[in-house]
Each structure stands twice: as C-alpha cells, then as structure tokens.
Amino acid sequence: MKNKFRSVCMGVSLLLTASPALQAQNKITFHTDAPTQTINRNIYGHFAEHLGNCIYGGFYVGDTSRIPNIKGVRKDIIAALKALKIPNLRWPGGCFADTYHWKDGIGPKEKRPTIVNTWWGGVTENNSFGTHDFLDMCEELGTEPYLAGNVGSGTVQELADWVQYVNFSGKSPMSDLRQHNGRQQPWKVQYWGVGNEAWGCGGNMRPEYYADIYRKYATFMSGNLFKIASGANSSDYNWTEVLMKNIPLHMLDGLALHHYSVIDWNKKGSAVDFSEEQYFRTMRSACFMDTLVRRHSAIMDKYDPKKKVALVVDEWGGWYNVEAGTNPGFLFQQNTMRDAMIAGVTLNIFHNHSDRVRMANLAQTVNVLQAVVLTKGEQLILTPTYHVMEMYKVHQDATLIPIDVQSNKYTYKNEQLPAVSASASKDKSGVTHISLVNIDASKAQEITVQTGAAYKSVAGRILSSAKLQDHNSFTQPDKLRPVAFKGAVLKNNTLTVKLPPFSVVVLELQ
Missing domain, CATH: 3.20.20.80 (Glycosidases)
Structure with missing residues (x-):
C-alpha cells in the first residue's frame, strides 16, 4: 500500500501553486488490511x-x-x-x-x-x-x-x-x-x-x-x-x-x-x-x-x-x-x-x-x-x-499500520512543507497508537482520521509550548513536559484531532 506521507514529506520546499482555499484538508486513512511489517x-x-x-x-x-x-x-x-x-x-x-x-x-x-x-x-x-x-x-x-x-x-x-x-x-x-x-x-x-x-x-x-x-x-x-x-x-x-x-x-x-x-x-x-x-x-x-x-x-x-x-x-x-x-x-x-x-x-x-x-x-x-x-x-x-x-x-x-496522509501546507514566504506528519502501529496487546506532528509555526491543524475499526476510547499526551524557542533549563527543568491531551474526539470510526502549532501528540486507541 503506497503511503502518501512518503510522497509529501520529501524535504524539498515547493513553490506556491494554489490558493489556501484549494489546499487539501488534513486527512489520514488507516490501511489495516495491508501486509504487516514490524517497527524495529x-x-x-x-x-x-x-x-x-x-x-x-x-x-x-x-x-x-x-x-x-x-x-x-x-x-x-x-x-x-x-x-x-x-x-x-x-x-x-x-x-x-x-x-x-x-x-x-x-x-x-x-x-x-x-x-x-x-x-x-x-x-x-x-x-x-x-x-x-x-x-x-x-x-x-x-x-x-x-x-x-x-x-x-x-x-x-x-x-x-x-x-x-x-x-x-x-x-x-x-x-x-x-x-x-x-x-x-x-x-x-x-x-x-x-x-x-x-x-x-x-x-x-x-x-x-x-x-x-x-x-x-x-x-x-x-x-x-x-x-x-x-x-x-x-x-x-x-x-x-x-x-x-x-x-x-x-x-x-x-x-x-x-x-x-x-x-x-x-x-x-x-x-x-x-x-x-x-x-x-x-x-x-x-x-x-x-x-x-x-x-x-x-x-x-x-x-x-x-x-x-x-x-x-x-x-x-x-x-x-x-x-x-x-x-x-x-x-x-x-x-x-x-x-x-x-x-x-x-x-x-x-x-x-x-x-x-x-x-x-x-x-x-x-x-x-x-x-x-x-x-x-x-x-x-x-x-x-x-x-x-x-x-x-x-x-x-509494534506492527506498522500503513496510512495515507493528506496534509495542509506550512507556508513560509514562497515555500511550503507538509504541516502534518504521522505514523501508526498496533502493539502486541492489540492497542493502536498514532503519532501526530504539526510543524506549522503559527497555525493549528484539525485532522480527520479514518481508522476503519470500531475503537471505543481515545487517550493521549501532547508536548507543546508557547514559543518555538522554549526549552528546559537548569533553573526551569520541567518547563516542557508531556501532559494529557484533550483535543481528540472519537465518533463512528472517525477520529478528529486538533493539533496546536508546533506540537507532538501520541494517541492510544482501544
């Protein structure tokens, strides 16, 4: 199964070719029927x-x-x-x-x-x-x-x-x-x-x-x-x-x-x-x-x-x-x-x-x-x-779950990168995890995830901050640390996630 994430996060910035209204919305689709491989x-x-x-x-x-x-x-x-x-x-x-x-x-x-x-x-x-x-x-x-x-x-x-x-x-x-x-x-x-x-x-x-x-x-x-x-x-x-x-x-x-x-x-x-x-x-x-x-x-x-x-x-x-x-x-x-x-x-x-x-x-x-x-x-x-x-x-x-990713663009001047990065897997106990990153420096991203499975619950953690330059120091050693994430909603096999700018989220689906 071709993973569209691979085709969008290629490290090359793209010239603007479409107005924001024509840009794709953030959408992720799980392919649980794909051949299995292990994340070593x-x-x-x-x-x-x-x-x-x-x-x-x-x-x-x-x-x-x-x-x-x-x-x-x-x-x-x-x-x-x-x-x-x-x-x-x-x-x-x-x-x-x-x-x-x-x-x-x-x-x-x-x-x-x-x-x-x-x-x-x-x-x-x-x-x-x-x-x-x-x-x-x-x-x-x-x-x-x-x-x-x-x-x-x-x-x-x-x-x-x-x-x-x-x-x-x-x-x-x-x-x-x-x-x-x-x-x-x-x-x-x-x-x-x-x-x-x-x-x-x-x-x-x-x-x-x-x-x-x-x-x-x-x-x-x-x-x-x-x-x-x-x-x-x-x-x-x-x-x-x-x-x-x-x-x-x-x-x-x-x-x-x-x-x-x-x-x-x-x-x-x-x-x-x-x-x-x-x-x-x-x-x-x-x-x-x-x-x-x-x-x-x-x-x-x-x-x-x-x-x-x-x-x-x-x-x-x-x-x-x-x-x-x-x-x-x-x-x-x-x-x-x-x-x-x-x-x-x-x-x-x-x-x-x-x-x-x-x-x-x-x-x-x-x-x-x-x-x-x-x-x-x-x-x-x-x-x-x-x-x-x-x-x-x-x-x-864990076993990789192949995914398709359609992502909005993070735009700086006349260059673009995919705003959303993602990967998913299922562990040996049958629990699914999805990792989501929004690299956009100023815009939040709402993501729709088509899981294709009847999950009953979602929970997770987020690492985010007010400024990109924020860091932990010897005077403030815990300024940045993961906290519980409340921005995910699961309904009818569809997961909706709201990612703040420059944030990392890992979700657990059961």
Missing part, C-alpha cells in the same frame, strides 16, 4: 561518543564522585535511559572511533595510556572509560552495545582481537586477557560498525577503496555478528551504489547513513535564538530524510530485493552553533521545541520506512548535539527530544 525497536538507538561532556562529565563521573553512581556511571542517567527503553547504544564514535585503540582502555585505570582527542577539542583522553566500563554500563541499562571499530588508523588484527576479547567464551589469548582483567564470561556483542564516515574523518576514502577494505576487515571478524558498513554522507547516492554492488550480501548486514538537520553548514545558527526562517529551513532539512531513505532504499533494492541488509541511520539530529562560552569542539547545544519537531517527524519517517530502516541512532545521548539529557554538576534535565522519544516508545516492535 532498534530505530530508537542512541549514540555516545568521546566528545565534549558526553562521556566524561556526562555518563561517567568516576566511582569516587559525590554524584550517585554505579561503577562511575550516573544513576540518574541510567534511570532516565531505562525509562526510554533505549534498545542499543553506539560507542566510542563517530570520528573518535577511527583514532581509538581499544587496548588503551582496558586493565588498571592508572596504567592506561593517554591520547589527545584530535577531533574534538584537542583535550587529553585518559582512557578511564573503556571497553569494560561501556559494556558493563550497557548491561546495567539493559541495552545492546553497538561497537564502532577502528578502520581509519587501526588494523585488521586489532579489530579481530576486539571481537574475540568481548565475544569468545573458549580459551584464547584475548579471552584469557579479558578474564585477567576481571570479566569471566563474554558480553556477546552483536552489532559492529566497520569504520565510521570512511568518506571523511574515517580516512577520506573513495567508495571503491572502502568496499575492498570492508570486505577485508569483515572477513576476519569471526562469529555471528551484525556487521554495519560505513555508509553515505546524506545524498551521496553513488556511495550506496558502489558498496551494494561490490560487497557480497552474505558479508553485509547493515549499511549506515548519516544526515543532520542543518540550516547551513557554514552558518548553523543558534540553538535557542532562531527566527522562523531558520526554523523552516531546519525542518526542510529534517523532512529531507524521507527523500534520502527512499532513494538509498531504491538503490539497495536493486542489489538486495529481499531487503536482507538494513539501512542503519546511525547519526541523525539537529546541529547548531555551540552555546556561548563553551568549547567549540564540545558541540554542546540547548534543545528546544524545534528539536521536538525534528524528532517527531524523523521517527515517523523511520516508522513508515521500517521495511528497510531497522536501526538508527540519535546524535547524541548526553550534552552533545540533539541530546536527550543535559547535565551540569549534580543537576540533570530532560530535553524536549527526550520527551518525544519517551512518548513514541510505544511503537517499539
């Missing part, structure tokens, strides 16, 4: 790089800190991420991954060598947070680790040894070393990235060269692993073509894609003090994710019609200028209702393309880019992005 919970993955205060001062404060912790990891962050039900966590990078040598981060902390983090701020990395620390933290979180291997400055043997160190249960040099360092049983890590951004900070490679490098590294990574190739930079469709053509399907489980919602890479603008024009341009970039997923998927379909290989969008989110007075290399930015819009629209896109998008990672978890958690000393705040992901978690491993 791994779409809700996160990303923790050794960058700024994501690890040190974020996740990790050390076991001597006054801040309550478990083996040096903040208890409040653990609790917050458990509440999100995060399915996987990517580490140690990012660009940092291709300068990281894992053996520097094992053994007694006082004996670990230091390095300089040349990518992010030129600070000294003391390697006090390493493989054991990360994998033990993932166990505490109840999440799957996703390790990014060093291909750029590492060796095949180094990555093969890492796989053996964390996964092998028999006797070997690496399993003996793991046990010597205090871990008897292996962690059994399934998800492995074979390098990161090989087209850029991972080595400035050509796709033909990287395809051969990938084949070489993957050959020596033993075990039943889910191997993910370093994929395209946004709309570099040739990169995807070359990799899918030159890497045998039996060697490839996932192909990465990176895309950030950016106004202009040379003039990113403030995370908080932004105009409607800047907001519109950010949302145009966010909506472009639909085009990217569609076009990269079409290329993958040529070589993989059975969709064995997952499209793994393992870096996505908003990217702005850092906050005033902070290290430019630390990428610390606030998180406003604009970021809630990015999160809601992007997750809806992933849901509606869940036949191919089966894993994704928001960049990043704590204190970096579009973070779900910000910390300052002992304080911790949850961002609007956190709240959207918490509202949306009901879709994890």
Whole structure:
C-alpha cells in the first residue's frame, strides 16, 4: 500500500501553486488490511561518543564522585535511559572511533595510556572509560552495545582481537586477557560498525577503496555478528551504489547513513535564538530524510530485493552553533521545541520506512548535539527530544499500520512543507497508537482520521509550548513536559484531532 506521507514529506520546499482555499484538508486513512511489517525497536538507538561532556562529565563521573553512581556511571542517567527503553547504544564514535585503540582502555585505570582527542577539542583522553566500563554500563541499562571499530588508523588484527576479547567464551589469548582483567564470561556483542564516515574523518576514502577494505576487515571478524558498513554522507547516492554492488550480501548486514538537520553548514545558527526562517529551513532539512531513505532504499533494492541488509541511520539530529562560552569542539547545544519537531517527524519517517530502516541512532545521548539529557554538576534535565522519544516508545516492535496522509501546507514566504506528519502501529496487546506532528509555526491543524475499526476510547499526551524557542533549563527543568491531551474526539470510526502549532501528540486507541 503506497503511503502518501512518503510522497509529501520529501524535504524539498515547493513553490506556491494554489490558493489556501484549494489546499487539501488534513486527512489520514488507516490501511489495516495491508501486509504487516514490524517497527524495529532498534530505530530508537542512541549514540555516545568521546566528545565534549558526553562521556566524561556526562555518563561517567568516576566511582569516587559525590554524584550517585554505579561503577562511575550516573544513576540518574541510567534511570532516565531505562525509562526510554533505549534498545542499543553506539560507542566510542563517530570520528573518535577511527583514532581509538581499544587496548588503551582496558586493565588498571592508572596504567592506561593517554591520547589527545584530535577531533574534538584537542583535550587529553585518559582512557578511564573503556571497553569494560561501556559494556558493563550497557548491561546495567539493559541495552545492546553497538561497537564502532577502528578502520581509519587501526588494523585488521586489532579489530579481530576486539571481537574475540568481548565475544569468545573458549580459551584464547584475548579471552584469557579479558578474564585477567576481571570479566569471566563474554558480553556477546552483536552489532559492529566497520569504520565510521570512511568518506571523511574515517580516512577520506573513495567508495571503491572502502568496499575492498570492508570486505577485508569483515572477513576476519569471526562469529555471528551484525556487521554495519560505513555508509553515505546524506545524498551521496553513488556511495550506496558502489558498496551494494561490490560487497557480497552474505558479508553485509547493515549499511549506515548519516544526515543532520542543518540550516547551513557554514552558518548553523543558534540553538535557542532562531527566527522562523531558520526554523523552516531546519525542518526542510529534517523532512529531507524521507527523500534520502527512499532513494538509498531504491538503490539497495536493486542489489538486495529481499531487503536482507538494513539501512542503519546511525547519526541523525539537529546541529547548531555551540552555546556561548563553551568549547567549540564540545558541540554542546540547548534543545528546544524545534528539536521536538525534528524528532517527531524523523521517527515517523523511520516508522513508515521500517521495511528497510531497522536501526538508527540519535546524535547524541548526553550534552552533545540533539541530546536527550543535559547535565551540569549534580543537576540533570530532560530535553524536549527526550520527551518525544519517551512518548513514541510505544511503537517499539509494534506492527506498522500503513496510512495515507493528506496534509495542509506550512507556508513560509514562497515555500511550503507538509504541516502534518504521522505514523501508526498496533502493539502486541492489540492497542493502536498514532503519532501526530504539526510543524506549522503559527497555525493549528484539525485532522480527520479514518481508522476503519470500531475503537471505543481515545487517550493521549501532547508536548507543546508557547514559543518555538522554549526549552528546559537548569533553573526551569520541567518547563516542557508531556501532559494529557484533550483535543481528540472519537465518533463512528472517525477520529478528529486538533493539533496546536508546533506540537507532538501520541494517541492510544482501544
């Protein structure tokens, strides 16, 4: 069943061609008779790089800190991420991954060598947070680790040894070393990235060269692993073509894609003090994710019609200028209702393309880019992005309900975007959820939903605010949070919903 949402949220702004009176009204139609597919919970993955205060001062404060912790990891962050039900966590990078040598981060902390983090701020990395620390933290979180291997400055043997160190249960040099360092049983890590951004900070490679490098590294990574190739930079469709053509399907489980919602890479603008024009341009970039997923998927379909290989969008989110007075290399930015819009629209896109998008990672978890958690000393705040992901978690491993969406336009000057974004699913208990986003900066949207089923009740929550620039701060940590939504009426299999401007709603139908 063709989903019209896919045809309207394509990230390209359209010239005005019709008067408001001729524009389509907001209408959503469920297609419950369509073939079923699952919204993989791994779409809700996160990303923790050794960058700024994501690890040190974020996740990790050390076991001597006054801040309550478990083996040096903040208890409040653990609790917050458990509440999100995060399915996987990517580490140690990012660009940092291709300068990281894992053996520097094992053994007694006082004996670990230091390095300089040349990518992010030129600070000294003391390697006090390493493989054991990360994998033990993932166990505490109840999440799957996703390790990014060093291909750029590492060796095949180094990555093969890492796989053996964390996964092998028999006797070997690496399993003996793991046990010597205090871990008897292996962690059994399934998800492995074979390098990161090989087209850029991972080595400035050509796709033909990287395809051969990938084949070489993957050959020596033993075990039943889910191997993910370093994929395209946004709309570099040739990169995807070359990799899918030159890497045998039996060697490839996932192909990465990176895309950030950016106004202009040379003039990113403030995370908080932004105009409607800047907001519109950010949302145009966010909506472009639909085009990217569609076009990269079409290329993958040529070589993989059975969709064995997952499209793994393992870096996505908003990217702005850092906050005033902070290290430019630390990428610390606030998180406003604009970021809630990015999160809601992007997750809806992933849901509606869940036949191919089966894993994704928001960049990043704590204190970096579009973070779900910000910390300052002992304080911790949850961002609007956190709240959207918490509202949306009901879709994890649920069955997608294909929908048609007819949307009014959000108009800015002579450009347009679809005002309404949506996705729907039915969970294992038979409860239906629909996620709705209105990105219009000034106009409310009334939406008619033809459910095609005899639901008896509707309830839900909304995240909204008076200003797009509103955010949670350390002085007002709960300024933005979801509240009960009263703007939905269910009658004769038709749901009518009134969405305020720039708001996110998740409804439960029973």
